[in-house]
Amino acid sequence: MSINQTLASCIASLQRSNSHLESAISILDTGVHDLPRTSQVIHCTRHYELISEPTLFTAQRALADEIGPEVDHLLRRVEQHLAKLERREKALISKAGLQEQRIEQSRPRVEAAKGMRLRVCGEDKVAKERAEKMKMFQHKRERLEHTIERLQLQVAHKERQLRMSTVYGGW
Numbered sequence: 001m002s003i004n005q006t007l008a009s010c011i012a013s014l015q016r017s018n019s020h021l022e023s024a025i026s027i028l029d030t031g032v033h034d035l036p037r038t039s040q041v042i043h044c045t046r047h048y049e050l051i052s053e054p055t056l057f058t059a060q061r062a063l064a065d066e067i068g069p070e071v072d073h074l075l076r077r078v079e080q081h082l083a084k085l086e087r088r089e090k091a092l093i094s095k096a097g098l099q100e101q102r103i104e105q106s107r108p109r110v111e112a113a114k115g116m117r118l119r120v121c122g123e124d125k126v127a128k129e130r131a132e133k134m135k136m137f138q139h140k141r142e143r144l145e146h147t148i149e150r151l152q153l154q155v156a157h158k159e160r161q162l163r164m165s166t167v168y169g170g171w
Contacts, residue, residue, distance in 0.1 A: 075162070075165070078158065079162075082158050089151045089152065092148050096141060096145060099140060103138065107134075
């Protein structure tokens with residue numbers, strides 16, 4: 001009987017060891033089931049190729065030859081756009097000058113109308129309309145001056161961009 005008891009305790013110990021082993025395997029399995037994907041994500045391979053200096057210069061020249069015409073085309077477009085903006089600026093300046101002349105011409109009439117007391121209702125109405133037109137022209141002049149300033153800033157910005165692209169472009 002003592003052998004049976006010893007064998008029974010060995011079997012019980014073996015079963016406990018087996019259950020512990022199965023538990024450890026399941027824990028390990030849940031811990032490493034995503035290992036292949038994680039390995040691919042973490043794995044980083046860097047390849048360095050050394051090329052000769054003449055090959056590098058040839059590639060740079062080919063790139064410059066490929067990009068150069070496009071850069072020239074873009075520069076021509078920028079110059080055309082700048083010329084268009086300059087023409088528009090000049091037109092707005094001349095328009096503002098005309099508006100200023102009109103305002104100056106209408107000032108003496110408005111001032112004369114202010115100095116005189118108008119007795120007739122119709123003349124009073126005309127004076128009010130002129131005063132409103134005067135205000136409208138003044139507002140229009142201010143808007144045109146603002147537009148001219150804005151266009152001058154845009155031209156300066158475009159010129160600055162053009163200089164930067166030609167200086168840093170290296171073409």
